[in-house]
Amino acid sequence: MSLTNSTPCCSENDQHHNQNVVVQPLLTDLYQITMAYSYWLSGKQNDVAGFDLYFRKNPFQGEFTIFAGLEECVKYLKKFHFSDSDIEYLRTVLPKHTHPGFFDYLKEMNVNSVTMWAIDEGTVVFPKVPLIMVEGPLPIVQLLETCFLNLVNYASLVATNAVRFRLAAGPDMTLFEFGLRRAQGPDGGMSASRYCYMGGFDGTSNVLAGKLYDIPVQGTHAHAFVNSFINFESLKYRQLKKKDSDEMVDFLELCLKWQDTLSNEFGFLKDQVSEGELAAFCSYAISFPDAFLALIDTYDVVKSGLPNFCAVALALHEIGYIPKGVRLDSGDLAYLSHTSRKMFQVVAEKFNIPMFAKLTIVASNDINEDTIHSLNQQTHQINCYGIGTHLVTCQKQPALGCVFKLVEINGIPRIKLSEEPEKISIPGKKCAYRLFGADDIALVDVLMRDNENPPKAEERVFCRHPFQETKRAYVMPTRVEPLYKVYWKNGKVQQNLPTLREMREKTISSLCHIRQDHKRALQPSPYKVAVSAKLYTFMHNLWLDNAPVGELS
Amino acid sequence: MSLTNSTPCCSENDQHHNQNVVVQPLLTDLYQITMAYSYWLSGKQNDVAGFDLYFRKNPFQGEFTIFAGLEECVKYLKKFHFSDSDIEYLRTVLPKHTHPGFFDYLKEMNVNSVTMWAIDEGTVVFPKVPLIMVEGPLPIVQLLETCFLNLVNYASLVATNAVRFRLAAGPDMTLFEFGLRRAQGPDGGMSASRYCYMGGFDGTSNVLAGKLYDIPVQGTHAHAFVNSFINFESLKYRQLKKKDSDEMVDFLELCLKWQDTLSNEFGFLKDQVSEGELAAFCSYAISFPDAFLALIDTYDVVKSGLPNFCAVALALHEIGYIPKGVRLDSGDLAYLSHTSRKMFQVVAEKFNIPMFAKLTIVASNDINEDTIHSLNQQTHQINCYGIGTHLVTCQKQPALGCVFKLVEINGIPRIKLSEEPEKISIPGKKCAYRLFGADDIALVDVLMRDNENPPKAEERVFCRHPFQETKRAYVMPTRVEPLYKVYWKNGKVQQNLPTLREMREKTISSLCHIRQDHKRALQPSPYKVAVSAKLYTFMHNLWLDNAPVGELS
Known part of the structure; x- marks a missing residue:
């Protein structure tokens, strides 16, 4: 098994992040191997190549992107090694006349002579500015392409998506990622949980992500839970201890008392209320008396869910517990959130329980960025969104188009031409700086x-x-920030890798330095990416030298 | 590490498929755990529950779906077990007053009393018909939900997408999946390769998928390869052995000779041809003389790529090798494929080399299902598509909405109501049959x-x-096929799990039995899913019993 590839010096923390054992040199496109063979056979194995990893267009019709996935790239370098079974497999794939020396070359291959510069993970980034720059022996650096792109593309895309949801929902909204069941497989789910948290979500429903990445986890119950209680007979255990006391009460009885009171006060019809739902709420409240949050739309929010919730919440309150709130998973979320809030306020006033007016309302039905903007316009009373499908699949744009382009070989700059200027690569070894003005x-x-x-x-x-x-423009910066750090050199990681929480803070603080008009959802203005005069001249001369001269005819 | 969870009886093959160690009971939504606690505390842990896993709508505005992911679900069951570290983590997540007995219950939990019925993987399936039916202790079956959905949703979605690409491209087109760099992380890439092959693709560029799943792999070279050759100096090794002989030739010299010939015959300008590109093609041909397939759009397809390719291909042919063809990765694929084919035909005729007219033309630039239909309309000369982003991200619809609904508890049928009939679940334990008519x-x-x-x-x-x-309709079937088999019972797998190749054959044969109008891209007609008279009455009575009676006012 390829686990033997992992370096023995991995910390416990490393092992957690490296659960995915498929991240290994063979996780690549075959053409990286065929090219490596051709480089090797052509005597180019020690050519020194520089490659840039960058994207050309921000996702989601936006004007910013969050860089993520760097730590995974570093970890991939740490364990880069072709195993014996990899080599055996490659022997079966490559033509039988392949020179045997090539397999020895692969067997001995390591990334000790590779240097990698990168922008810090969690930084707001823009098109054309390389996220990662790699230099080293041509075949080896070329071999890194597919895995680097795989690790950066989705991570950056979903982190950016999470930030967009956060910007839409505002800083006071609680946001939970609920997308595991709709993600592209188990690892897609794990990545989504990780990078949505980095992008400013408050937590996830994904328990394993909670365990491995130390992300807050959240969850209550599903419709099936409610549906599994047919009537009060389904509730075999009905006792609940009073808060801060040893006295037990018959909790169902208490709930029924409150149901009577509510029915009398507000005139809802007891024959329209689901008995199974009340039993389910009772069961859940008995299990989680300090965290009672109920899904109220299994039958009818107004006729059954809300009255049942209020009965149970008031019963909890009577014996000293503080209920949390409700979740809405269908219907008109704006309307139902207002209706629920109104009911909570009336109850709060009637029974003089001020906290009742402030109960949490969670909404979780197929929410996307546009839904949030629309709910904002309609006004609503929602305090928390649970977001799944659209967040983790990045429905609005399911792929970020990072590329990995050769920019220099043996000190000679290389340019990739295209008829579309935005597709032309910026040649040679480069530095990049972010210039800050007033207010940083x-x-x-x-x-x-x-x-x-x-x-x-x-x-x-x-x-x-x-x-x-x-x-062209003159810029007078108040502050200059170099964008790149050396992350890998001489076979070693060169920076202390931040924790996920630190990356989350980095994302938040990096966004604070970006003007609002670049971040807005509707017609954002592009952030400027410039080149120095020297780089401009250098690049355009190379462009002229390489571009074909047309024929007028 | 959670690898200790895998059952020691796993075969080598199992281990390969189970590389992803995150598939474990904690890969779930927290609410499955909180519900389990509440079921346990309410004395419902031995309630016998039946759940159905199904979807409500075919993806991609189509009228069929391919069921995939079953094997992964079975393997998840095989290693279902909460580890000590899982339990320790859950202690930190659940409230501190949580009954300690619950953790013992989780520790001992196994799926020996769970029974799972399923449709065979690779079968064409339709909305409302359960793909998987599970019966067993309520908390345990409930706990399977998230992981089952995660494993089935993307697998079925991408397999269906692959079939749609195959149907669009026709049976004679060679189709390769090139999506690893754009997939949702490493495992997303592995799943995409696996299920695209199952859906009828001919192979993948993903080497690890080739190794672990025994899928044919394909790849040649990238633009960076061409760009890394600056001129003939870059080509240090220029010798190639004649086919079936030990005689070495200076291959570059031979290519230059053919370049002269072509330039004289067809009048292309040698100063418009890239020297670096010719050097790169030479290098690649020397490395893979029996598999020479060149990417010809790095500079200019017509002025440089094609002449260079033909020179190298003719040189190979002269010394006994059979060149393969070209790849186009940009521009107008219909036009460029015609231009390339025309050139190949002219060369074939001029030099009397009939195989040259039949060289392979691969196209690989951002191709989606609609591009293929459009290329079909325009006519083209492409023999093979390499498809990435749109295939693996399922851009047209990036999530399949499988759900997992409670249909029975302790023998009592349960129905999930909704104001939209299509969202209503079909209650109770069921069987399903596919009825075949004329021509099977x-x-x-x-x-x-x-x-x-x-x-x-x-x-x-x-x-x-x-x-x-x-x-309503009477149907007279010529053949009846029961759709379900028991896949898991008494803690054991109950069927021989097919190999990936067998599942691929199953997919192809299952599709053969489905009428063309259900499979077409434009306005397909829905396949009929019916219920028996008994099930109809049973379900509608339950619906009436449970649906709220409105109030006229």
Whole structure:
């Protein structure tokens, strides 16, 4: 088993994150192997190549992206090694005349001579600015492509999606990720939970993600729970201890007393209330008297769910517990949340229980970013969203198009041409800086050649649009932040990797420095990514040298 | 580590499929655990519950779905066990007053008393007909929900998507899945490769999927490969052995000779041809002389890629090798495929090499189902598609909405009501049969109560629409196929699980029995799913008993 690939020095924490044993060198496209063979056979195995990993367009018609997945890339490097069984398999895949020396080469292959620079995970990032830059022997760096893209693409996409949900819902809304059952398999679910938390969610329903990633977990009960209680006979255990006392009460009896009271006060019809639902709520309250949150739409929210919830919540309150609230999973969420809140307020006033007016209302029915904007417009009384399908599948755009492009070989810059300027790669080894202006708000990211002097605070920087020659501007930054750090060199991780919580804080703080108009959902304005004058000239000369000259005919 | 959870009796093959160690009882929504506690505390832990796993709507605006993921569910059952560290974690999540007996209950929990019936994996399936039916102790069966849904939803979705691509492309097209870099993480990529193959693809670029699932793998080279060759200096090794001989030739020289010939014959300009590209093609041909397939759009397909390819292919041919063809990864695929084919035909005729006219043309640029239909309309000369993003992310609909509904408890049928009839569950324990008519084409799936006599061939069966009372029909089947088999009982797998290749054959043969109009892309007609008269009456009586009576006011 490939677990033997993991480095023995892994900490307990590492092992948790590395549960997915399929992250290994063979998790790649076959063409990486065939290219490696061709490089090796052509005597190019020690060519020094530089590759940039970047994307060309922000997802979701937005103007920002959150970089995620770096830690997974670092861990992939840490255990990069072709096992004997990998080599045996490759012998069966490659042609039989393949030079046997190539398999020895693969067997000995390691990433000690690879250097990786990257932007910190959790940083807000923009098109064209490399997220990761890798330098090292051509066949080895090329082999990293597929896995790096796989690890970065979905992680960044779903983290960005989570941030968009957070921005739509506002800072006071509680957000839980409920997407495990709709994710692309088990690991898709684990990644979704991890990166949604990083993107500002408050937690997940995914228990394993809670255990392995130390994310808060949340959950109450399903419709099936309610449906499994047919009547009061289904409730075999009915006792509940008073809070802070040893006295037991017949809790069902107490609930029925409150049901009578509510029926008399508010005139709801007891024959319209589901007995099974009340039994289920009783059972749940007895199990979780300090955390009673009930799903109230199994039968009819207004005629059954709300009266039953209030009866049980008032019973709990009578014996010293504080109920939590309700969850709505169908119907008109704006209307039902207002109806529920109104009922809670009336009960609060009638029985002089102020906390009742502030009970939590959770909504969780097929919510997407647009639903949240629409609910905001309609006004609602929801305190918490549980979000699944649209969040984890990134329905609005299910893939981020990161690419991994060769930018330099043996010190010679390489450019990938295209008829669409946005698809042209920016050649050579580079640095990048984020320039901040007044109030520490980011103004522009500027890419420079790696031998240029970095920009300085309070000194004018000349910034050019990478492709449009007339678009130029002087920028006077109040602060300059270099975007890259060395993350891997000489076979070792070069930075302390942050915890998931630290990455979450990084995401939140990084977003604080980005202007609101780049972050808004409707027609956001693009953030500027510029190149230095030197890089502009360097790149355009190379472009001219390489672009074919047309024929007029 | 949770690997200790896997049963020691796993075969080598099992271990391969079970690489993903996150498939374990904790991979679930927290509410399954909180419900389990409440069931346990309410004395319902031995209630016998029946749950159905089904979907309500076919994906992709289609009228069929392929059932996949069953084997993963079976394997999940095989290793279902809460580890000590799981229990320790749950102690920290559940309230501190949680009864300690519950943790002992979880510790001892197993699925020996669970029975699972299912349709064979790879079968064409339709809305409302359960894919899986589970019976057993309420808390245990409830706990299976999230993982079952996770394992079935994406697997079935992507298998169905693959079938749709196959139907669009036709049986003669070669189809390769190239989606690893865009999948939802590593495991998403592995699942995509597995289930696309099952859905009728010919293979994948994903090497690990090739190794673990025995799927044919395919790959050649990338743009970066071409770009890494600057000129002929980059090509350090230029020798190639003649086929079936020990004589070495200077292969670059031979290619340059053919370049001259082609330039003279067809008048292309040698200064418009990329030298680096020719060097790259030479290198690749030297490495894979029997499998030379070149990516020809790095610079300019017509001015550089095609002439370079032809020069190298003709050189290979001269010394006894048979070149394979080209790959197009950008531009107008219909036009470029025609241009390429035309060139191959002209070369074939000019030099009297008939095989040259039949060279393979692979296309691989952001292809989706609609692109294939559009290319079919335009006519094209493509022989093979490499498909990534749209296939694996299922862009058209990134989630299948399988649900897991309680249908019976302690022998009492349960119905989940909704104002939308299609959301109403079909209660009680059931059987299902597929009735076939002339030419062995499926006519209808009929659900029956489990105590009914099964339909018989050549005997009239009365079929009713589950919700619309006037829609009824007599069906005279020529053949009747029971849809369910027991897959899990008494703690053991009850069927020989088919290999992936067998499931792939099952998918293909199952589709053969489905009428064309259900499978077409444009306005397909719905396949009929019916209930027996007994089930209709049973279900509607229960519906009436449970639905609230409105108030006219």
